[in-house]
Amino acid sequence: MNRREMILKSSALAAALCPLTGNAMLMAPGVSQETDGDRSIRNYISAHAIELEREFLPGVITAADFEKHRQSLREELIDMLGLNPIPERTPLNATITGAIERPGYIIEKLHFQSLPGLYVTANLYLPRPDRARPANERYPAILYQVGHANQHRRDGNKAANECQQHGSWFATHGYVALVMDTLELSEIAGLHRGLLGGGRWWWHSAGYTPAGVETWNAIRALDYLATRPEVDQSRIGATGISGGGIGTFWIAAIDERVKAAAPVSGLGDLTFYAAEDGISRHCDCFFFYNRARWHWATVAALVCPRPMLFVNSDHDTYFPMGTNERISALLERLYALYGSSDMVDAVVSVGGHGYRTDIRRGVYEFFNRHFKVDARRVSDADAFMNADGSPLIDRKLLRVFPEETDFPKDSINTRIDELFVAPAKPALPAAGQYELWRRNLLGRLRQASFSAWPATATGAYMPALGSEVRSAKETTEEGIEVYWRWLPGKIDSRWLIVLNPDEDFGKLPEWARRIVGDDSVLLLCPRGVGPVAWAREEFPYPIERSMALLGGTVDGGRVWDVMTVAGRRAEAGVHWRAAGRKRAGIVAAYAALYQPVIEAVVAVDPPFSHRPRTQGGEYGPTLLNVLRVMDIPEALGCLAPRNLTLIGATDAAFDRTAAIYRSAGAADRLDRR
Numbered sequence: 001m002n003r004r005e006m007i008l009k010s011s012a013l014a015a016a017l018c019p020l021t022g023n024a025m026l027m028a029p030g031v032s033q034e035t036d037g038d039r040s041i042r043n044y045i046s047a048h049a050i051e052l053e054r055e056f057l058p059g060v061i062t063a064a065d066f067e068k069h070r071q072s073l074r075e076e077l078i079d080m081l082g083l084n085p086i087p088e089r090t091p092l093n094a095t096i097t098g099a100i101e102r103p104g105y106i107i108e109k110l111h112f113q114s115l116p117g118l119y120v121t122a123n124l125y126l127p128r129p130d131r132a133r134p135a136n137e138r139y140p141a142i143l144y145q146v147g148h149a150n151q152h153r154r155d156g157n158k159a160a161n162e163c164q165q166h167g168s169w170f171a172t173h174g175y176v177a178l179v180m181d182t183l184e185l186s187e188i189a190g191l192h193r194g195l196l197g198g199g200r201w202w203w204h205s206a207g208y209t210p211a212g213v214e215t216w217n218a219i220r221a222l223d224y225l226a227t228r229p230e231v232d233q234s235r236i237g238a239t240g241i242s243g244g245g246i247g248t249f250w251i252a253a254i255d256e257r258v259k260a261a262a263p264v265s266g267l268g269d270l271t272f273y274a275a276e277d278g279i280s281r282h283c284d285c286f287f288f289y290n291r292a293r294w295h296w297a298t299v300a301a302l303v304c305p306r307p308m309l310f311v312n313s314d315h316d317t318y319f320p321m322g323t324n325e326r327i328s329a330l331l332e333r334l335y336a337l338y339g340s341s342d343m344v345d346a347v348v349s350v351g352g353h354g355y356r357t358d359i360r361r362g363v364y365e366f367f368n369r370h371f372k373v374d375a376r377r378v379s380d381a382d383a384f385m386n387a388d389g390s391p392l393i394d395r396k397l398l399r400v401f402p403e404e405t406d407f408p409k410d411s412i413n414t415r416i417d418e419l420f421v422a423p424a425k426p427a428l429p430a431a432g433q434y435e436l437w438r439r440n441l442l443g444r445l446r447q448a449s450f451s452a453w454p455a456t457a458t459g460a461y462m463p464a465l466g467s468e469v470r471s472a473k474e475t476t477e478e479g480i481e482v483y484w485r486w487l488p489g490k491i492d493s494r495w496l497i498v499l500n501p502d503e504d505f506g507k508l509p510e511w512a513r514r515i516v517g518d519d520s521v522l523l524l525c526p527r528g529v530g531p532v533a534w535a536r537e538e539f540p541y542p543i544e545r546s547m548a549l550l551g552g553t554v555d556g557g558r559v560w561d562v563m564t565v566a567g568r569r570a571e572a573g574v575h576w577r578a579a580g581r582k583r584a585g586i587v588a589a590y591a592a593l594y595q596p597v598i599e600a601v602v603a604v605d606p607p608f609s610h611r612p613r614t615q616g617g618e619y620g621p622t623l624l625n626v627l628r629v630m631d632i633p634e635a636l637g638c639l640a641p642r643n644l645t646l647i648g649a650t651d652a653a654f655d656r657t658a659a660i661y662r663s664a665g666a667a668d669r670l671d672r673r
Helices: 003-017 022-026 036-052 063-080 161-172 202-206 210-227 243-254 270-275 321-337 357-372 413-419 434-449 510-516 542-549 554-567 583-594 632-637 652-663
Strands: 095-102 105-115 118-127 139-145 176-180 231-241 260-264 308-313 344-349 470-477 480-487 490-498 519-525 576-581 598-604 643-647 670-672
Touching: 036 270, 036 480, 036 542, 063 243, 063 321, 105 161, 105 210, 118 161, 118 210, 118 413, 139 161, 139 210, 139 243, 139 357, 161 176, 161 357, 176 210, 210 231, 210 243, 231 243, 231 357, 243 260, 260 357, 270 321, 270 542, 308 321, 308 357, 321 344, 344 357, 434 583, 434 652, 470 554, 480 554, 490 510, 490 554, 490 583, 510 519, 510 576, 510 598, 519 554, 542 554, 554 576, 554 583, 576 583, 583 598, 583 632, 632 652, 643 652, 652 670
Parallel strands: 139 176, 139 231, 231 260, 260 308, 308 344, 490 519, 490 576, 576 598, 598 643, 643 670
Antiparallel strands: 095 105, 105 118, 118 176, 470 480, 480 519
């Protein structure tokens, strides 16, 4: 199976399984009832989602207040989409590969490169010049972003019936319409569902989301429209349904060249996505990583006060009415601050997820009002549709590349997730500058990866652990309980052993025996491990995916658990040595970076990076955006001058850790075996 076939197969599986409803989404396949861990983590996610949306745009009382924050909010969104720094606007190399002439309009088949080798395939619907429309006339333009219309993948989703209908209607009514394929369902298909269906959790660490690629492709699509002499740059609108609906929000929020937006069924709020588990119904392209811990409707707020039509359906399971009504109410209040209540409107159609006559009519009338000052009722919203449901135009005829043999050899579409967000490569500290270098990196890491941590640890100092074997649980933050088992030994030396989900809570792991000897040991089960394990770590992975919407990850929370448990037991003069195997060893190391009572770290068989070197390979814990700041070798280097032991660290990547220890004047504190 080649990579393209793998991408299409995984996307098809995810798409087939995605429309789950109700409690079916709360349980892993084959699990008959919830565990205590399931209930605990579900309640935690729900409570935090509701808390994040308790207040919308705090401090914004007037339009002027919002304007003060607009640019910083836009920059935060750009960053959370993985677009910081903004990629270079390289030549588009736009190419028209053919055209179809229709009564009253022309369809050009084209591709452009949003980045070198990242091919965007599209159909451009153009009014045909005639006596009523001179050849030099400039028209309003519509950027139409397509949803998950995937009946005929090879043709691209731009060839779906609904896309042909919209493009044809717009072109015959005096608009230019660019209907563009999405990455996942393009003629040259990439991957959207790396988390939902592909297990690519390193996307979180890389700060990569397919929403970023789709937004960038849309920005470059506007760049392409700017090259067309037929387009009036002052009248560009955006619309689309579902995945195209959220795409409309992304581009309208970021790029003010979009003068009016009509997103259809594209946006929910955190209460729906996280508290009500709506995320399980959605592709990864619907989400940014909420490092700034936004109210989700902030995305829509950035469109204000430009004209917006917020379109939804009353029985849409992907976007239920509760979430629609909450967002609509917030938008109406914000537009009212500008005295522009007439610039925002909503359409609620009776039915499920999809287009109907009233939705099409509402969208067409919206653009006519704002771009043509034409308030007349649209009577032909169902034009360009065949009664039998067949496509208006043979889909194959709309292909930009007629055969797969026509695909460009330099295409990077199938591996754009590996290339789009460049990993940080921090320079080694200069002589005498180690502490400054370290503080800078840890400050940036705290903001990028750990913004979801509580301001302070809950609870108070814990008494001595005692001289008898015992097990207990404690709360590390509101809603999170962890378990530990105390194995007393020598009273003057103690170890904190961080366990992985597959390790036995009841006994000391074999790998640890030769490390701890006769010392005292606290076996720690951080969240999701041991008695508090949850059973939902299966498709559609609601826990890990929801955590990124709250600004963190499960592993980031585990780092907090280790820090908190160690810090509560810092009796005068007594410190911890922390150890773990594979991912848990790296969790222990990150905890030590922010918890000074951990005086030494032992990492056994440590992964060399937060992302795999080859597809399917092992990698380190998932920490939001960490690779935009540093990787595991640099993080371990930041432990200097504390003692660090690396067992089984044979990869050359750890040479960098050794170089950092030398720069810190602590080469003798690193033991690499």
